Amino acid sequence: MTATIAPAAGPADLAEAGERPATAIRTQGLTKRYGSRAAVDDLSIQVPTGMVAGFVGLNGAGKTTTIRMLLGLITPSDGSAEVLGQPISHPAAYLHRVGAMIEGPAFYPTLSARANLEVLATLGGHPKTRIGQLLEQVGLADRAKDRYRSYSLGMKQRLGIAAALLPEPALLVLDEPANGLDPAGIIEIRDLLRGLADDGITVFVSSHLLGEVEQISDWLVMIDHGRLLYDGPIDQILDRQQPELLVATEQPNDLATVARLAAEAGHYSTPANGHLLRIQAPASYAATLNRQAMAQGVTLAELRHAQPSLEETFLSMTTTTEARQ
Amino acid sequence: MIRSFLSEWVKLRRRAMVLGGAGTIVGFAILTVVLTLTTASATPTDQGPGGEGLTLAQLATTDGLAVILGSAATFIGVVALSVFAMSIASEYSQGTLRNLLVRQPRRVRLLAGKLLALASFTTLAVVVAGVAAVTVALLVAPTQDISTSAWFTSAGWTALGAGLGNLLLATLGWGLLGALLALVLRAPAAAVGVGLAYALPGELLVTAAWSDGARWLPGQLLDALAQGGTAAVTYGWAGLLLGVYGVVAVVAGTTLFTRRDVAT
Numbered sequence: 001m002t003a004t005i006a007p008a009a010g011p012a013d014l015a016e017a018g019e020r021p022a023t024a025i026r027t028q029g030l031t032k033r034y035g036s037r038a039a040v041d042d043l044s045i046q047v048p049t050g051m052v053a054g055f056v057g058l059n060g061a062g063k064t065t066t067i068r069m070l071l072g073l074i075t076p077s078d079g080s081a082e083v084l085g086q087p088i089s090h091p092a093a094y095l096h097r098v099g100a101m102i103e104g105p106a107f108y109p110t111l112s113a114r115a116n117l118e119v120l121a122t123l124g125g126h127p128k129t130r131i132g133q134l135l136e137q138v139g140l141a142d143r144a145k146d147r148y149r150s151y152s153l154g155m156k157q158r159l160g161i162a163a164a165l166l167p168e169p170a171l172l173v174l175d176e177p178a179n180g181l182d183p184a185g186i187i188e189i190r191d192l193l194r195g196l197a198d199d200g201i202t203v204f205v206s207s208h209l210l211g212e213v214e215q216i217s218d219w220l221v222m223i224d225h226g227r228l229l230y231d232g233p234i235d236q237i238l239d240r241q242q243p244e245l246l247v248a249t250e251q252p253n254d255l256a257t258v259a260r261l262a263a264e265a266g267h268y269s270t271p272a273n274g275h276l277l278r279i280q281a282p283a284s285y286a287a288t289l290n291r292q293a294m295a296q297g298v299t300l301a302e303l304r305h306a307q308p309s310l311e312e313t314f315l316s317m318t319t320t321t322e323a324r325q
Numbered sequence: 326m327i328r329s330f331l332s333e334w335v336k337l338r339r340r341a342m343v344l345g346g347a348g349t350i351v352g353f354a355i356l357t358v359v360l361t362l363t364t365a366s367a368t369p370t371d372q373g374p375g376g377e378g379l380t381l382a383q384l385a386t387t388d389g390l391a392v393i394l395g396s397a398a399t400f401i402g403v404v405a406l407s408v409f410a411m412s413i414a415s416e417y418s419q420g421t422l423r424n425l426l427v428r429q430p431r432r433v434r435l436l437a438g439k440l441l442a443l444a445s446f447t448t449l450a451v452v453v454a455g456v457a458a459v460t461v462a463l464l465v466a467p468t469q470d471i472s473t474s475a476w477f478t479s480a481g482w483t484a485l486g487a488g489l490g491n492l493l494l495a496t497l498g499w500g501l502l503g504a505l506l507a508l509v510l511r512a513p514a515a516a517v518g519v520g521l522a523y524a525l526p527g528e529l530l531v532t533a534a535w536s537d538g539a540r541w542l543p544g545q546l547l548d549a550l551a552q553g554g555t556a557a558v559t560y561g562w563a564g565l566l567l568g569v570y571g572v573v574a575v576v577a578g579t580t581l582f583t584r585r586d587v588a589t
Contacts, residue, residue, distance in 0.1 A: 068587070124428035
């Protein structure tokens, strides 16, 4: 049993007035089984156009299998899906408008970056003039003639993104694009993806780096053990999580007093990091708590409001799911 | 399919392929010419599994050059087998097949273009090998007192053309076998290893144990095709059965390629 949360507003509502198709990706009961094991299990999602959509889940959750089905590389065991309004049973109808990097970059080791892109540009019928532009865009122009096998992991990743951009895609599907990148590279990719979304390209990006996804995504698809946990605006799932107050007292023993005060006010609290108390309460409760603590002779050394991160939200949802199972 | 063909040629024109693939084919052809001409004798000699060696009289006939080229078929064939097998299987092992299929999701077109490109590459290599072999033969033959006058008669040219054509067909047959192995095994080392093991010791052992094997085994049939027919297998039978095998290989390979999930 999953802890699926339905979004308040679907893609159709969000793109109601637009001329683009409402959804870039739509799946209905999509399933892939290997023997008795379901890698993707009854997955139904809708990803609206023109957004950066994060696709998150632990390693082995079924992200890459889902992406491979969407790109026509593997056949679903059950269910259906559409990409850019076309059924995935006919990938030729939509893949010319899709750029993809699946499960990391994969190129010919003895060919240069330029030659590798030339292979794909020739095959896809894309203008060769794009190659130079894209190599410039991802910062590989200076190394364009070097063999791929001499590249660092970050450079390989950039070449993978350049290859995905070859067809001037309406939908960009990237599987773990930040793998192997240094912090500066991650920021560059983040800016690149946001820029692409601003240009109207839908970006569907899978990652296990939830902090990254949280920073760049408008939409979130969260799966666990092949099953859907959440599909909707990222703000909505974060807003649904209980806000928290983090409290530290001047005297560590006084934390018990603060916990009692919170409990009396109907707020659940748990110790955190040894010297902090995490209280599930809105920001407005902070002033009340401060006054009550002072009245009890307790000095608060720290009192701040914290919204749970996507990582914490994900962990709480997957823990809930496992507990129910 | 044309885009797939041209795309494959971007990879085939790299130095490693030209030297490692085409260069080896040319090298084997030259080596075969030199060894055949320098080891020929006045009377037939037993050369073990390779049968009887060619005589000086046989080499001086109008089809002398064609016979020399035909005797290089197996060695050139295993190079073609390796080139086809490595080119296709490495797409799986390197993960590049997924990139290709995203850019060309019509799998039959992708495979057909790729095979045609490999076939055209092999054709060029065999033609260059033929020219090199004839050149070397002209240089070596006088040193062995072999007359070359019959080679350049009208009948000699016809025999040389037919010999080169048969060698090409046999080489492409080996290539198709390599492609099928690559599509089945999806790993370059396994595809090349199994192919070489089958082509070199495998069939010889089977033929030694099964006297009628030469009429049915693909390697023996390809050898017969390259030589324009042998005592055991006529040219027509070899062509007919290899045609059937070829159709089966194409159907099986295409079915595997189009139906199987690409999960690497």
